[in-house]
Structure formats: C-alpha cells, structure tokens
Amino acid sequence: MLKIKNLDATIDNKHILKGLNLNIKPGEVHAIMGPNGSGKSTLANVLSGKNGYETKGDIQFNGENLNELSTEERAQKGIFLAFQYPLEIPGVNTNIFLKTSLNAVRKAKGERELDTLTFLKLIKEKASELGIDEKFLSRQLNVGFSGGEKKKNEILQMKLLEPKLSILDETDSGLDIDALRIVADGVNSYKNKDNAFLIITHYQRLLDYIKPDFIHVLSNGKIVKTGDADLGIQLEKTGYTSLS
C-alpha cells in the first residue's frame, strides 16, 4: 500500500529525514517510536502533503507517486492524518465541516454525495460509538474542546472518511486512561484486512491497546531498528539511548 524509498526531507534548511525506508501492506499496523526531534512528525506532515518541506526520494501509495498529489487528493485517495494538535477553527461548524469533508471524499471516489438528513443519521451513529456528545457536533470546530475531545474528534473523522491508510500522530498524548481506551477501541473496530495504520508515538502505552505488527525506531531521520510488538516493551525499559 505505502512504499517509502530513501526519503529525505528538509525544512528551513534543517535536514530532518535522511533516507527513510518503509513498507506498509494492507491489514498491517506499524508503529513508529523515537526520541524527540527524530523526525516522527515530519514524516506525518510529509505524507499528508504539508507545504514547506523540500523532499527527495520516492513515495508510492497504491502505485501512485504521492509527491504529485495535493493534500486534498491524498485525503480523497485514502490517506488520513490524525493531527497531533488538531486545529481550532472559529466560525466553522463541526457538522458542516464533517459533511463537506465526507462529501468531498465521496465525490472524488465517484460516490453519491450525502444529503443533510442521511449525513446526520450517519454522524450520530459514529459519534455515539465513540461516546461523543452530539452537542459537540453543533459547536465550532475544536474551539474550546478539551485535549481528549479533540483527539476523539480526529478518530471520528477517520471512521467517517474510511481511509485506507491512517496515520495517528501522537494521538495518545494528552489523553487520560478512559479516553485512551475509547480512542484505541475506535481504531481496533475500524481495523480490517484492507486498511493499514501508521501509529506515531513516544510511549508503549497506546500500543498496549492497539497491537502493532511492526515497531520501527526512528532516530536522526532514519529507521534504525525494526521489530515486533515486543520491541516496544523492551524500549520502555531500556530507553532510546541504548539503541544509538
């Protein structure tokens, strides 16, 4: 599904990713761990198509060259990034945002756009699965939401848009145990043999709930070690310094 070959990324003359390789197949859950400043969020940003990065290397997503696609095209083709810091957007109603987003993706896929009633029924159902109060959906997007509410809202968007590849950028940060479980349940219930996850995290904590098939350690812009789920537990004990 996703094939990254020799990816380099530079921003503001800072060389951050230095020859990163990664292969993700459908049905797999990959976790990327690593110390602060190792390039984890840069990888997420580059995959989402954020402006400002100078990149070299090759990224293929289902056979298409990702570098040639705009951010919105990537989303329409099934790449979803759950933001580390979801943005607050004053004046934009959450429901209207969700509907616009869903219909943009449906339209790009050649599917029928949903009318308001059908949409509201669908969103109500998805929100209740995540324990999100409907009232949130009529508020301004993320404005005044707590950290946990923002992250739940990201998972709601993921479940609504049904992406092929979901990238979770430190979705666990700022979550209490209950919220963490709800978010993890949300991910686990969406997981199937056709979609894949790339989970970026500092801590083993989230991986206790979402079991990864692979754990990669990112250090100084490169993957320096790859292992199975046990690698996370080992890192929790020894720290990252033991690897470098």
Add this chain to the structure above:
Amino acid sequence: MQQFYDFKIEKIKNLSSEEKILRKKNLELFYLNGFPSKKDEDWKFTDLKFILGQNFTNIVNTDLIPKERPYKLINDFEHNFISLVNGKLITKSFDYEEKDKIFISNFDYKNEIISHRENTLNFLNNALAQDGFSLEISKNYKLKKPLVIYNHFSNSLKETIVNNKNSIILNENSELTLINFVDNNSEENFMVNTMEDIKLKKNSSLKKFFINNTKNNAYFYKYLKNDLEKNSNLENYILSSGLKLNKLDIEVNHNEEFSNSCIFSALNLLNSEHQEIKTRINHNAPNCHSYQKIKNVLNNESKGVYQGKIFVKNIAQKTDAYQLSRALILDDKAEFDAKPELEIYADDVKCSHGSTSGSIDLDSIHYLKSRGIPEKEAYQMLINGFLCEVLEKLNENNLKKFLLQKLEDQIHGH
C-alpha cells in the same frame, strides 16, 4: 485637478424662496472646499475627491423623476416592506401590522430639519436633498414582522448624485427590525449621499441591517445620527460588500442612562472595492453600554477602513465600551487601515479596543485540505467562519439563515 462636478439648485422643483436661500448657502459652503479629501483628518484613508475624480467625468444632481421598477421580493422570511427608487418612497406594505401604529411618508423638507455640518458632503446634502422618507412607530407598538426597505436605482443615473434625508423615530417601548436592502446591478457610476436621523425613545429597540445584494458601480456615503434615550437598544449589522465605495459615518449618542448600542460588520471586499466605517460613540450619560465588532476580508486591491472613536463624558460613569476590528488580508495589494480612539473624562469606566490584521492561517487550510476539502473551498470555509461569527448572536432563525446566505453569496463574489 479639473473640476468634475456641477450642481444646480434650480433643478429642484417647488422650493420656497426661503428654502432656496438656505440651500444656496449650503451649496456655497460645499463649493469652498469641494468633496472631502485626505487632507481632512476624518477622510485621510478615503480620499473621496481623488477617488471621484478618477471615476467620474462630470457629476450632476439629478432632476429625474423616479419611477417604479419591477423587482423581486425576498421570500425567505415574512416581512413588511417599502420600496424606494433613487431614495424616493414608492410603495409601502404593512400587511402584518396594525396600520394606525406606523406612520410612513415622504420626508417633509418644509417642516423637518436635518442639517448636520460635519463635512462638505453634509453641506451638499443640505443643498440638494430631495425625497427620502420619515418613519415613526407608535408608543408601545412592536412590529410583528421585520420591515424591508428595497432600495432601487434608475438605470439612467450615470454620472449623477442622489441626495436624500430619512428620519426614523421609535417612540417609547416600541420595537422594529429594519433591513435596508440595496438591490442594484447597474454598471453605471453614480453616487448616493444620505443623511439619516434616528431617534430611539425610552425602552425602544431597533435592529438594523444593511445588505447589498449585487455587485455594482455605486459610491455610497451615509451619515447616521442616532440619539438614544433611557434603556433603549440599537443594533447595527453591516453586510454591504459589493459596492464600489461605501462610507458609513455613524454617530451614536447615548444621551440617557442604560442605553445600549452595537455595531457589527462583516465585509468581503474584492477588486478595488473600498469601504470605510467611521463611528463616533458618545457616552453622554452613565451606565450605558456600547459594543463594536468590525470584520473585513480584503482581496485583490481592495481597501477596508475603520475609524472608531469612543467619547466618554465626565458624568458618564460605569460606561462599558468595547471596540474590535479584525482584518484578513489575502493579497499583497489589499489594505486595511484602523484608527481606534478613546477619549475618556470619567474615572469609573470600562473601555477597551483592539485591532488585528493578518493573513489567513495556512495550518488551518492544511487541516481542512487533509480532510479532502479542495483548497478554494477551504479558503471559503475559513473566510465564511471568520465573517459569520458576527451574526452569531442573532436568534431570528429565518432572517439569520437569509443573512448567512447573503454573506456566503458575497464571499463567492455575488
């Protein structure tokens, strides 16, 4: 600069000799300095003399007799209406109301006097004004439905100026929602210079909206004088995008205790559109509250201006006055000028002002795009969100829906 205007009192019919003398005097005062220019402090961001000189060859006052034109009524909400052509009252319809509670007529130049002398446009208005309306709401009467004023202009107004005066009086404990709806798609250049006096008696409440429906080549100036008695309430919403030029000069006098005023504006200016909102809020009595929120989105080479002054008299203790202007500047050639001013002579007051301008937040754009929303739509969503916020407090559902739609039309360039 070559003189680009030629005004004649003789074009106005049925004047008494007394009126003629008064009007001539005002015209002379106008001719001393002509149109206001950037040399005048109040006009330093809107150099009207220069702008008109660039866009008109010879402006004259009109002796055209306005005729009714066919027009479409708004059907999004039930309403009473009057229609004006070139400012002249043509039709009136108050089907939802008790007829004897509402007085509406042509402005009576022989008996009513509105004569401000703030600037040369006021002189010009005093000299040339014709038509306009007087509206008065009876004591204790609250209109059941809003009143829409349909403003139309003749196609043949090219290179002319229309001057008129309006008067609105809300007697004690009365209520009115008034929508000033400008519907004109004339490509011809013309100017409108209006003076409007508004009197809010005790416990009365006026909600006013100014909406411009289609893009046009009109140059508008309006001087609004609002006098507020005890416990009265005035709300102004300005959604006038699409006019070539618009300057609103709003004077609000809190003359008695516990009166309340707000001014909200949401403008999305395109091309070389230029709009200025100038306010002077006079807190002449204690315990009054004033609130201003001015929002501009500036595209292309457009220009937005806000000059807001709050004056608090020494006896006006416990005044609560607030003003905020925010601008989104989307183009290098677009401009926003803000001049907030506070002049306070009382010591127990709460007054604050703020002004910010900047470009659109690219991280927010990225966020929306990462959800599959195309870039253009992402921009429009953010602009829409930025501007719609000023309508947030409205609770009239159908009217609010209509206003939000109009605002969206304006954001999409009509």
